[in-house]
Amino acid sequence: MIFALRPSEKSGRPTLWIPLVRRIREPFKGLWALPGGPLTHSESLQDAASRNLRDTTGLAPNYLEQLYAFGGLHRSPTQRVVSIVYWALVQPTEAALADESENVRWFRADRLGELAFDHNAIVDYALWRLRNKMAYGSIAYHLLGEYFTLAQVREVYEAVLDRELDPANFRRQVKATPEIEETDQYLQGGKHRPPRLYRFTGRPGLDPDNRSTP
Amino acid sequence: MIFALRPSEKSGRPTLWIPLVRRIREPFKGLWALPGGPLTHSESLQDAASRNLRDTTGLAPNYLEQLYAFGGLHRSPTQRVVSIVYWALVQPTEAALADESENVRWFRADRLGELAFDHNAIVDYALWRLRNKMAYGSIAYHLLGEYFTLAQVREVYEAVLDRELDPANFRRQVKATPEIEETDQYLQGGKHRPPRLYRFTGRPGLDPDNRSTP
DNA sequence: ATTAGTTCTAGTCAATTTGACTATAACTAA
DNA sequence: TTAGTTATAGTCAAATTGACTAGAACTAAT
Numbered sequence: 001m002i003f004a005l006r007p008s009e010k011s012g013r014p015t016l017w018i019p020l021v022r023r024i025r026e027p028f029k030g031l032w033a034l035p036g037g038p039l040t041h042s043e044s045l046q047d048a049a050s051r052n053l054r055d056t057t058g059l060a061p062n063y064l065e066q067l068y069a070f071g072g073l074h075r076s077p078t079q080r081v082v083s084i085v086y087w088a089l090v091q092p093t094e095a096a097l098a099d100e101s102e103n104v105r106w107f108r109a110d111r112l113g114e115l116a117f118d119h120n121a122i123v124d125y126a127l128w129r130l131r132n133k134m135a136y137g138s139i140a141y142h143l144l145g146e147y148f149t150l151a152q153v154r155e156v157y158e159a160v161l162d163r164e165l166d167p168a169n170f171r172r173q174v175k176a177t178p179e180i181e182e183t184d185q186y187l188q189g190g191k192h193r194p195p196r197l198y199r200f201t202g203r204p205g206l207d208p209d210n211r212s213t214p
Numbered sequence: 215m216i217f218a219l220r221p222s223e224k225s226g227r228p229t230l231w232i233p234l235v236r237r238i239r240e241p242f243k244g245l246w247a248l249p250g251g252p253l254t255h256s257e258s259l260q261d262a263a264s265r266n267l268r269d270t271t272g273l274a275p276n277y278l279e280q281l282y283a284f285g286g287l288h289r290s291p292t293q294r295v296v297s298i299v300y301w302a303l304v305q306p307t308e309a310a311l312a313d314e315s316e317n318v319r320w321f322r323a324d325r326l327g328e329l330a331f332d333h334n335a336i337v338d339y340a341l342w343r344l345r346n347k348m349a350y351g352s353i354a355y356h357l358l359g360e361y362f363t364l365a366q367v368r369e370v371y372e373a374v375l376d377r378e379l380d381p382a383n384f385r386r387q388v389k390a391t392p393e394i395e396e397t398d399q400y401l402q403g404g405k406h407r408p409p410r411l412y413r414f415t416g417r418p419g420l421d422p423d424n425r426s427t428p
Numbered sequence: 429a430t431t432a433g434t435t436c437t438a439g440t441c442a443a444t445t446t447g448a449c450t451a452t453a454a455c456t457a458a
Numbered sequence: 459t460t461a462g463t464t465a466t467a468g469t470c471a472a473a474t475t476g477a478c479t480a481g482a483a484c485t486a487a488t
Contacts, residue, residue: 066283
């Protein structure tokens with residue numbers, strides 16, 4: 001499953017969106033579902049996740065991490081299925097390149113209808129993990145582009161945590177983290193004082209299993 | 215994989231131990247490996263982990279959680295294997311019941327030799343996760359019995375984090391967590407002032423996928 | 429019975445971090 | 459020139475943390 005920021009239709013502020021694909025066969029024909037597909041013999045779990053993502057939505061995320069392996073007995077009405085779910089964060093420029101069509105569409109992550117299989121539960125778990133990682137860690141920056149303002153970082157936190165944060169105190173904390181680098185560029189074009197641009201210099205934190213083929 | 219506390223042979227202080235099973239066939243015949251086994255069609259992932267654990271070591275842990283799904287291409291020299299690894303914490307009384315034999319033995323988690331497959335990497339990852347969960351969360355109590363002293367909790371933290379903690383400050387923090395309940399019992403038998411016994415009242419924090427069969 | 433040795437436990441105090449708030453800076457649009 | 463807006467720095471009290479002190483409560487040795 002993929003998270004990206006998109007402006008809310010009402011307020012215009014950034015909110016969390018995920019792309020879903022429509023089921024074109026039974027079971028759950030016509031319902032929306034998380035993109036996915038089979039694991040072949042010649043690819044690692046992470047490679048399979050990347051490939052399935054690219055094939056269904058055209059997306060190539062810069063942040064991809066294993067979420068959880070779901071293996072309950074009755075996840076699909078027709079057969080036993082074990083799904084090893086990965087989740088991704090994509091930057092706005094990447095997200096804009098996604099192939100949208102009749103059967104692939106973006107939805108607000110907090111306003112989904114009934115999905116196929118147990119996918120509502122999977123989305124809920126991913127949202128919970130995202131909020132947790134956000135609180136302590138440097139994951140928010142993967143939803144932004146290379147350069148960003150501190151106000152944009154705050155908006156990401158506000159969108160994910162769903163509460164407002166004090167701008168001044170938030171600045172102080174973010175600036176205290178060593179992975180945030182001040183540039184000498186400013187974002188022009190607003191109707192107000194132009195904010196300084198910053199850059200994230202940390203590494204994504206690799207998964208234990210994604211060392212490539214030897 | 216299973217973690218339990220056992221007294222160090224030298225200092226007598228509690229340290230982390232895990233049980234391993236000896237490989238009795240190729241590949242890696244003769245080497246030690248994590249206990250495990252196949253997933254059948256009629257059991258959930260968690261049920262399969264419990265069953266395999268019971269069959270190989272006789273253990274029935276009170277805390278069992280999914281660790282990670284390992285699916286690299288070359289984990290086994292003979293075939294493609296995907297392992298969905300669970301980890302468990304057992305209390306000392308439970309751990310003492312484990313079936314030890316020629317082919318099942320406990321080892322100190324930080325002093326393992328070369329294990330079969332990629333199992334060294336799996337243990338390392340589990341230790342990393344354990345340290346992380348310990349720092350923020352209430353996982354330590356599942357390594358202890360129902361009643362414990364605050365010094366015992368501190369020893370668990372010291373064993374896992376591998377550094378000494380100030381007894382007085384540690385007390386203050388633990389006592390501030392609402393899930394720790396003071397009893398009116400005291401542990402007798404030491405050569406010093408008897409410490410008060412406490413009890414943990416929190417819930418283990420369920421996995422997203424371990425709702426049982428409907 | 430007294431004393432030494434041990435850990436348990438409560439407390440002090442300065443240093444650090446957090447949360448709420450104020451004030452000025454720097455831009456655009458009217 | 460002025461009003462409106464956000465950016466940014468700073469202040470101050472409250473809360474938390476880390477280092478430390480000291481008395482309490484037991485056992486074991488004298």
